[in-house]
Amino acid sequence: xxxxxxxxxxxxxxxxxxxxxxxxxxxxxxxxxxxGKNGSGKTTLIKLMNDLLTPTNGEILVNGKKVGVESKKxxxxxxxxxxxxxxxxxxxxxxxxxxxxxxxxxKKANKLLKDLKLDINQKISKMSKGMQExxxxxxxxxxxxxxxxxxxxLGGVDPATRDYILDTILTNFDKDASVIITTHIIQxxxxxxxxxxxxNEGKIILTSDSDxxxxxxxxxxxxxxxxxxxx
Amino acid sequence: MGEIFFDNNxxxxxxxxxxxxxxxISGKMKPGERISSVRELAIYFKVxxxxxxxxxxxxxxLKLIYTERTNGKFVTxxxxxxxKLKDDYAKTLIEKFYNxxxxxxxxxxxxxxxxxxxxxxx
Numbered sequence: 001x002x003x004x005x006x007x008x009x010x011x012x013x014x015x016x017x018x019x020x021x022x023x024x025x026x027x028x029x030x031x032x033x034x035x036g037k038n039g040s041g042k043t044t045l046i047k048l049m050n051d052l053l054t055p056t057n058g059e060i061l062v063n064g065k066k067v068g069v070e071s072k073k074x075x076x077x078x079x080x081x082x083x084x085x086x087x088x089x090x091x092x093x094x095x096x097x098x099x100x101x102x103x104x105x106x107k108k109a110n111k112l113l114k115d116l117k118l119d120i121n122q123k124i125s126k127m128s129k130g131m132q133e134x135x136x137x138x139x140x141x142x143x144x145x146x147x148x149x150x151x152x153x154l155g156g157v158d159p160a161t162r163d164y165i166l167d168t169i170l171t172n173f174d175k176d177a178s179v180i181i182t183t184h185i186i187q188x189x190x191x192x193x194x195x196x197x198x199x200n201e202g203k204i205i206l207t208s209d210s211d212x213x214x215x216x217x218x219x220x221x222x223x224x225x226x227x228x229x230x231x
Numbered sequence: 232m233g234e235i236f237f238d239n240n241x242x243x244x245x246x247x248x249x250x251x252x253x254x255x256i257s258g259k260m261k262p263g264e265r266i267s268s269v270r271e272l273a274i275y276f277k278v279x280x281x282x283x284x285x286x287x288x289x290x291x292x293l294k295l296i297y298t299e300r301t302n303g304k305f306v307t308x309x310x311x312x313x314x315k316l317k318d319d320y321a322k323t324l325i326e327k328f329y330n331x332x333x334x335x336x337x338x339x340x341x342x343x344x345x346x347x348x349x350x351x352x353x
Contacts, residue, residue, distance in 0.1 A: 030281065
């Protein structure tokens with residue numbers, strides 16, 4: 001059974017249509033990039049998948065069931081903006097996650113934090129933006145989930161941290177789970193993607209295997225994207 | 232093993248196949264040598280495990296590697312095949328080089344003189 005399926009999804013705010021007739025299937029064992037310009041509807045789609053918004057029409061199924069409590073157990077979500085309580089230390093935040101999620105792997109979190117040389121006794125508010133993003137990613141990747149949804153995980157971090165984040169995603173990727181990454185910084189991410197979904201003005205424009213697309217269009221995903229959506 | 236600087240314009244699995252091909256035909260990987268697991272290789276080259284798998288499947292189709300049911304994947308022991316691929320590859324490279332040199336209106340003798348000027352690297 002498909003891990004996640006969007007069936008005829010529309011989403012409007014008042015009269016403004018944000019998403020128009022979205023149909024997509026996320027299989028297991030893939031890293032999938034949802035690529036689109038700012039304001040194309042990426043984050044709205046992600047929020048619908050996480051049951052944080054309700055579609056105007058259509059439905060989203062995870063493991064064949066409508067999104068809800070059960071789907072939240074198996075989806076580990078990194079939102080675009082941090083929701084962590086900055087008054088807590090990293091250690092306190094780990095405890096919180098441990099209580100909150102049955103599938104949280106504290107050992108793994110500690111290992112990743114150690115690799116990153118992050119001080120677990122430090123308050124999150126005292127950390128740089130890049131460090132905070134790393135902590136948020138570690139927490140999300142430390143859950144034994146079926147689907148990881150990372151909304152702009154590379155926004156605002158330096159290239160070295162970007163590489164580390166991509167490595168972390170790759171090393172923690174297992175064949176029974178899938179990862180969805182949204183980004184508008186395609187160049188840095190495209191190397192690790194199995195499949196790409198181009199979204200523009202609320203519609204899916206293209207879905208393809210990444211290497212097949214490079215072969216067919218004779219260029220990088222970044223270049224193909226730029227060609228298609230030239231301003 | 233070295234590092235691959237991937238060119239995003241070319242399918243990643245093809246770049247992996249080419250890299251392994253050169254590693255094998257140059258003798259850096261010996262006939263019969265065991266190849267690390269897909270997962271280890273994917274982490275090493277920082278690529279998606281599915282892409283790594285695709286590259287290994289392609290190498291297997293080219294008969295450059297083979298699978299032993301329980302033990303993993305190995306470099307072919309068919310040294311004739313390795314020699315032939317090396318020969319083919321060298322010919323492709325030299326043809327490309329030769330065409331570029333003749334485009335500069337150089338004849339074969341002049342080209343060979345240039346090569347001799349480089350000298351040996353020993």
